[in-house]
Amino acid sequence: MSRRALLTAGFLLTARLPAGTPLRAEAPQGTNESRLPSLGSESAPLPAGAGKNLALASCSVCHSTEMLRQQRLSRSQWTAELNKMIGWGARVAPQDKAVLLDYLAKRFGPANSRFRPLLSPPSGE
Numbered sequence: 001m002s003r004r005a006l007l008t009a010g011f012l013l014t015a016r017l018p019a020g021t022p023l024r025a026e027a028p029q030g031t032n033e034s035r036l037p038s039l040g041s042e043s044a045p046l047p048a049g050a051g052k053n054l055a056l057a058s059c060s061v062c063h064s065t066e067m068l069r070q071q072r073l074s075r076s077q078w079t080a081e082l083n084k085m086i087g088w089g090a091r092v093a094p095q096d097k098a099v100l101l102d103y104l105a106k107r108f109g110p111a112n113s114r115f116r117p118l119l120s121p122p123s124g125e
């Protein structure tokens with residue numbers, strides 16, 4: 001194909017795109033992907049309560065608040081979890097531990113219904 005024919009073909013292809021057509025594919029509408037927050041944009045709010053600010057300060061340093069919101073742990077499981085996170089580097093002052101534990105156990109206990117996982121279709125469908 002001559003250079004001129006290539007240029008014409010390129011022009012015709014481009015000219016057929018309606019104005020404003022994004023050149024990159026976006027997540028298809030109506031799928032769960034389009035409802036997922038983009039990474040790093042926003043953290044789900046923590047419910048009110050004494051201990052909320054402690055949780056924000058001590059626990060949202062390394063991961064999102066969803067890590068707390070999605071749990072359904074008993075008080076003894078939260079105790080173990082809190083100690084594990086402190087072992088991993090979470091900074092919780094000894095005098096704040098009881099308030100934080102109380103907040104976590106009450107807000108994200110076995111009856112917690114705050115977190116509803118989005119069901120994603122298997123990839124390829």
Ligand code: HEC
Nearest residue numbers: 058059060061062063067068071081082085088089090091
């Ligand atoms: C020093 C970093 C760090 C801090 C601070 C931290 N975490 Fe974590 N946390 C992690 C890592 C790493 C994981 C594992 C993440 C994964 O598996 O994707 C995790 C996972 C979790 C999980 C999921 C269960 C598990 O054990 O994997 C919970 C619940 C949790 N953290 C609660 C907390 C709470 C409550 C605090 C505040 C007291 C906190 N985290 C502070 C690093 C941290």
